[in-house]
Amino acid sequence: MEGRPVIRVLLADDQEIVRTGMSMILSAEDDIHVVAQAQDGLQALEMAELHRPDVVLMDIRMPRLDGLDALRHLTRPHAAHRPQVVMVTTFDDEDYLARAVEAGASGFILKDSGPRLLAEAVRAAAGGDSLVSPSITVRLLKQLRTAPRGPEPATKLSPREKQVVVLLAEGMTNAEIAADLSITVGTVKTHLTNVQSKLGARNRVEIAAWAWRSGLIGRGV
Numbered sequence: 001m002e003g004r005p006v007i008r009v010l011l012a013d014d015q016e017i018v019r020t021g022m023s024m025i026l027s028a029e030d031d032i033h034v035v036a037q038a039q040d041g042l043q044a045l046e047m048a049e050l051h052r053p054d055v056v057l058m059d060i061r062m063p064r065l066d067g068l069d070a071l072r073h074l075t076r077p078h079a080a081h082r083p084q085v086v087m088v089t090t091f092d093d094e095d096y097l098a099r100a101v102e103a104g105a106s107g108f109i110l111k112d113s114g115p116r117l118l119a120e121a122v123r124a125a126a127g128g129d130s131l132v133s134p135s136i137t138v139r140l141l142k143q144l145r146t147a148p149r150g151p152e153p154a155t156k157l158s159p160r161e162k163q164v165v166v167l168l169a170e171g172m173t174n175a176e177i178a179a180d181l182s183i184t185v186g187t188v189k190t191h192l193t194n195v196q197s198k199l200g201a202r203n204r205v206e207i208a209a210w211a212w213r214s215g216l217i218g219r220g221v
Helices: 016-027 041-051 067-074 091-103 115-126 134-145 159-169 174-181 185-199 204-213
Strands: 007-012 032-038 055-059 084-089 107-110
Touching: 007 016, 007 041, 007 115, 016 032, 016 115, 032 041, 032 115, 041 055, 041 067, 055 067, 055 115, 067 084, 067 091, 084 091, 084 115, 091 204, 107 115, 159 174, 159 185, 159 204, 174 185, 185 204
Parallel strands: 007 032, 007 055, 055 084, 084 107
Antiparallel strands: none
């Protein structure tokens, strides 16, 4: 797409048919380029180091090294290259979701979500946003609400920051938050940057997780 940077994507899944399907879908998008594919976690780390993708679509269950361990390696604090990692999951992986949040996942999507949602997840991750498949959201939040409550941040959030965080935790994008609060998208990003710093969060998924665990938003999902 002219004037729009191309997003470099690495696909990691042990099923060739899944990788092929995702590659075909994403390759049809003008602004997305699949730079490599991996059939297990170890190969994913090798391909990530070699190709330095912007976004990794990572299966959770893979041989040799599973997606969670590969995710932890890619998002470690002092990594030379830290791509955004979107976990590609199935309905029976819900026990892994909260652990993936803790490991630094920037989004979640079901394998059968369809072409539009797959491309949207890649673009959201590349833009510092996050996308969680609607059918995953309730399961994920139920996992988070049952976890022990986290401590309040050392520096309290401002009232406006809390409003932004609540809307983020309810699944809104930056544009939707801006429209709801009648502020600009740039202002939303500034608030989230400040919140991220105060909480020590790596991404917006971790901010949302904190919101649920701290009791900032209601627990009746």
